[in-house]
Amino acid sequence: MQATAYTYDEHTRSGSVLLDDGTPLTFDAAAFDAGGLRLLRPGQRVRVDVEGTGEARRIVLVTLHTF
Template sequence: MQATVHEFDHDSGEGSVLTDNGRVLPFSHTVFAASELRHLRVGQRVSIEVGSSGVSRLWIVGIGSGQRIR
């Protein structure tokens, strides 16, 4: 699923995304750390997987282990 970064705190590594259907979903510093990304900016497009407590995986296609730009 695609989403847009809604909020991001670089110091804590926590933030939220806005899905294409208008839902705001939080992500934890653990999810951000696992993404292998160093920074996110508000308005940036990302791919996500959603779990019971919000975003469970966050990535940008082409960045990170096993990712290929298509």
């Protein structure tokens, strides 16, 4: 699923994204590291893999969205 990076803390390697429907989701260092990224800037388009539903929904992978 696609999203836009909203926040990113380079010290904790965690942050948040806004899904295309406006829903905010957070990600942790494990999800960031799984994507092999080194840096993320707010506003960048990303692809996220999510598991779970409702309140248990979480991001497990963050990668850059390329065209």
